[in-house]
Amino acid sequence: MIKVGVIFGGDSVEHEVSIISALQAMENIDEEKYEIVPIYISKDRHFYTGAALRDMDTYKYFDNMKKFVKEITICRKGNEIVLQKIKGLFGRNVNTIDVAFPIVHGKGVEDGSLAGFLETLSLPVVGPSVLGAALGQDKVLLKQVLEANNIKTPKYVWFYDYEYSTDKEKIIENLETLNYPVIVKPANLGSTIGIGVAHNRNELTKAIEDALEYEKKIIVEQMIPNLMELNCAVCGNYEYSETSLIAEMKMKHELLTFEDKYLGGSKGKGIKTSSKMPTSMSNSEFEIPANISEEMTKEIYEISKKVFRVLNLKGVCRIDYLVNKETNEIYVNEPNTIPGSLAFYLYKPKGKDYKTLTDELIKSAIKDYKNETRKTSSFTSNILSEYNGTKGFKKGIK
Numbered sequence: 001m002i003k004v005g006v007i008f009g010g011d012s013v014e015h016e017v018s019i020i021s022a023l024q025a026m027e028n029i030d031e032e033k034y035e036i037v038p039i040y041i042s043k044d045r046h047f048y049t050g051a052a053l054r055d056m057d058t059y060k061y062f063d064n065m066k067k068f069v070k071e072i073t074i075c076r077k078g079n080e081i082v083l084q085k086i087k088g089l090f091g092r093n094v095n096t097i098d099v100a101f102p103i104v105h106g107k108g109v110e111d112g113s114l115a116g117f118l119e120t121l122s123l124p125v126v127g128p129s130v131l132g133a134a135l136g137q138d139k140v141l142l143k144q145v146l147e148a149n150n151i152k153t154p155k156y157v158w159f160y161d162y163e164y165s166t167d168k169e170k171i172i173e174n175l176e177t178l179n180y181p182v183i184v185k186p187a188n189l190g191s192t193i194g195i196g197v198a199h200n201r202n203e204l205t206k207a208i209e210d211a212l213e214y215e216k217k218i219i220v221e222q223m224i225p226n227l228m229e230l231n232c233a234v235c236g237n238y239e240y241s242e243t244s245l246i247a248e249m250k251m252k253h254e255l256l257t258f259e260d261k262y263l264g265g266s267k268g269k270g271i272k273t274s275s276k277m278p279t280s281m282s283n284s285e286f287e288i289p290a291n292i293s294e295e296m297t298k299e300i301y302e303i304s305k306k307v308f309r310v311l312n313l314k315g316v317c318r319i320d321y322l323v324n325k326e327t328n329e330i331y332v333n334e335p336n337t338i339p340g341s342l343a344f345y346l347y348k349p350k351g352k353d354y355k356t357l358t359d360e361l362i363k364s365a366i367k368d369y370k371n372e373t374r375k376t377s378s379f380t381s382n383i384l385s386e387y388n389g390t391k392g393f394k395k396g397i398k
Contacts, residue, residue, distance in 0.1 A: 004034045004362060005074075005083075005097035007114065009041040012106030013193050013214065019059055021340050022103040026054055028344070028354035029101075034362065037097050039074070039083070041109070047072050049083050049095060070094050074121065081123050099362055101126040103338060107188045107215075110338050111137035124369035126361045127315035128337040135311050136337035139187045139219050142311075146332055149310045151303065153332050154322060155222040158187065161212050168205075175204065178222040184208055186215030197223065226325040229333075230290055232300050233343035234308040235316040235361065237368055241308050243301045244346035248290035288349050296323075299330060307335060314368060315361055318343040 006029075008022030009015055019040075026036050038053035042062070050069035052058045058065045072083040072094060083095040100118045102125065104110045112133035118125045128136060135142055140158045147153065157175050164171050175182065184207035186194040194214040196207030204220075211218050233244035289297075304319050311317075318339035322331045336343075342361075344354040352360075 001035045002033065002362070002366075003037050003096060003098045004029060005037045005039050005081075005100050007039045007041065007100060007102045007118075008104055009043070010104050010106070010109035010114070011041075011043055011045050012104070012108050012110075013189060014106035014110075015043055016059075017340060018103060018105045018109070019056075021105065021338075021342065023054065023056060024341055024354075025101070025103050025358060029358045029362075030355050033359065037083070037095055039072075039097075040069070041104075047074065076121050081121055097123070099124045099126065099365055101358075101362065101365075103342070105338060105340070107137065111188060124365040126365040128313050128317070132311050132313040133337050136313070136317070136335045137188050138217075139185060139334060140217065142334060143219075145310060146307070149306070151307060151310070151332055152330065154224060156219055158217065158219040161216045161218070164208065164212070164218070172201065172204065175220050176201070178220065180204075181223040183221045183223055184211050185219050185221070186211045187217035187219050188215055224322045224324050224329075224331060226327075228323040228325045230292070230300065230321040230323060231286070231318055231343075231346060232304045232321065233316060233318045233339065233346045234304050234313070235347075235357070235364075236308070237314040237364055238309065238312070241305050243304050244343065245288050245350050246290045246292065246297060246300055247286040247288045247346055248292070250285035250287065288346065292323075296328060296330070303330065303332065307332060311335060311337075313337060314364070316342050316357070318346065 006022055006026055008018045010018060012018065022038070026038065029036055036054075038049060038051075040048045040053045042048065048066075048069045049072050052065060052068040058068070070085050071087060073086050074097075075082055075084055077093075080096045081098070081100075082093045083097065085092045085094050100121075100123055102109070102114050102118070104114055110133060112128075112130040115125060115128060115133050116130045119130065127133075135145055140156075143153050143156060155178055157178060159171050181197055181199045182204065184196045184198060184204065194211045196203075196210055198204035198207045208218060208220075229249040231247045231249065234241050235244075236242055292300075300321060303321075307313075307319055308317060313335070315337070316339065318336040320333040320336065322333045323329065324331075342354075342357065344352075344357050347357055348354065
């Protein structure tokens with residue numbers, strides 16, 4: 001049976017959201033086909049494994065629950081990827097994994113950091129590559145790539161914290177060329193954390209100060225008037241991609257807040273979880289399919305596949321759109337390269353349930369890995385054999 005290491009948590013402000021998403025996914029991986037191996041990254045960046053990590057109560061009292069899990073490191077031994085217990089004089093293998101399934105959100109994990117580590121181990125990985133993850137996480141670089149490929153995104157200005165502290169007045173004046181209202185965002189966070197709307201200079205400076213609590217790089221965007229927010233997911237790889245149905249988000253505020261998404265009182269639609277597991281994204285009210293024209297639907301499908309390809313993505317990605325309802329102009333807001341709940345709720349009304357989605361993602365990761373291993377990655381010749389110590393090295397380099 002294939003062992004799937006579901007990796008989640010991490011040193012991120014979206015730590016708890018990652019736990020919710022991962023527990024949901026583990027409930028929806030076919031255990032007749034796969035053995036689930038939970039791998040939790042704590043906020044202090046320690047790795048743990050154990051069956052207790054599949055219970056939400058474990059995280060409410062984690063310091064007291066550590067005796068029921070094992071602290072481990074992940075390494076390659078021969079042809080196996082091993083979870084090795086690190087306490088004691090000698091490392092002891094406690095498990096192995098065949099496929100990595102990262103379900104992480106935010107800076108330090110979703111931004112390509114974890115993908116890079118896993119790729120050095122040489123094993124199949126579900127989800128974006130290092131490059132795709134990095135581009136999806138950094139909102140400034142993302143926009144620059146979208147613009148280079150003629151994909152419309154809201155007007156923006158960005159800056160670093162030191163630039164703001166050095167010449168605040170100049171930065172503010174530059175930002176006000178966007179015209180109010182504007183949205184202030186930390187460049188590398190998600191789940192609407194640290195984001196604020198500003199209608200005047202006082203609100204702008206406060207929103208910037210709030211965002212700087214989380215991030216050194218800030219982006220300020222022009223707010224789209226007559227706003228309708230749409231979501232569309234894409235799953236697949238560079239060879240094949242499939243779009244979900246399109247959802248229209250029901251806005252309670254000028255933008256969906258963290259509280260709307262995860263702490264609200266709405267029951268949402270179509271997401272069922274066990275009594276021990278809270279919902280993720282289920283508290284955001286949405287309508288599927290969105291009440292939009294056939295022409296707009298087709299255009300969003302085309303843009304979604306283009307974004308997926310341009311950003312070098314694989315796995316499943318949810319792309320968020322901003323639409324001006326009066327002009328029907330469509331803007332890409334951002335991709336979520338490892339979306340909350342893996343965006344299964346966008347595929348379910350199409351006839352693809354959560355278990356089918358996770359099965360397809362795992363199979364696709366294995367296929368991608370096999371294709372990649374067929375490519376030349378290193379040479380059998382050793383150029384170092386031509387050098388004779390430091391002298392040979394200096395002589396050989398010109």
